[in-house]
Amino acid sequence: MKKIVVGITGASGTIYGIxxxxxxAQDPSVxxxxxxxxxxxxxxxVENTGYTEKEARELANVVYDDRDMGASIASGSFQHDGMVIVPASMKTVAGIATGLADNLIARAADVTLKERRPLLLVPRESPFNQIHLENMLKLSRMGVEIIPPIPAFYNNPQTIDDLIDHNTMKLLDHLHLSNDYSSRWQGLTAAKKANRQVEHHA
Known part of the structure; x- marks a missing residue:
């Protein structure tokens, strides 16, 4: 069974983490x-995700308090297959880039780095200032995957859910988990055909 660590910070876009x-939760192998x-x-x-904290916690197999520095995931001896911080606040990005490890999310990311396991960050800020960009570049050079939730439009999204699903698909791909969570690029001919179908139904 694959073990995936998910950190959700205070940046806007909690729905991406949910x-x-x-x-x-739909994958029995995770x-x-x-x-x-x-x-x-x-x-x-605040962001009307439709989930209560209790409901969000129930989506995970194991839940930790972010102040619990004695949690299993705070140690490099805890083996897992990747950590995703989604959304990632700029404070969290800065903390990871400087090795601050002042809460469990940052500490778990720190040990993920030192053990050279996959670490994915979904930064949710706009515009980025130079500090933000330098911190992300520093982490990227360490092998961290920076995956901002930038929408794609080649798949003709019809709803906000479509945009969120596309980003989720990218995260699952980078965790090496097979999925069909969103439409994938099928080539220009297929894209033109899909556009005609959308126009026909409009």
Missing amino acids: RLLEAL ETHLVMSRWAKENLA
Whole structure:
């Protein structure tokens, strides 16, 4: 069974973390370990995700308090197959880039780095300032995958859910988990055909 660690921080876009948890919960071969920051829990309600904190926690197999520095995922001896921080606040990105490890999300990311396991960040900020960009470049050079939730339009998204699903598909791909969570590029001919179908139904 694959073990995936998911950190949800206080950046806007909590639904991206929830959607990833939903997708992972559908895969019986995956065990999910979840940490939510205090502000992630606040955003869960503010951003009308449709989930309560209790419901979000129930999507994971194991849940930790973000202040629990004695948790299993705080140690490099805890073996897992990848960690995703989604969404990732710029404070969290900075903390990881400088090795601050001041909460469980940052500490789990720190040990993920030192053990050279996959670490994916979904930064949710706009515009980026120079500090943000330098921190992300530093982490990218360490092998961290920076996957901002930038929407694609070649697959003719019709709803916000379509945009979120596309980003979820990318995360699952980079975790090496087979999925058909969103439409994939099938070539120019297929794209033109899909466009004609959309126009026909419009």
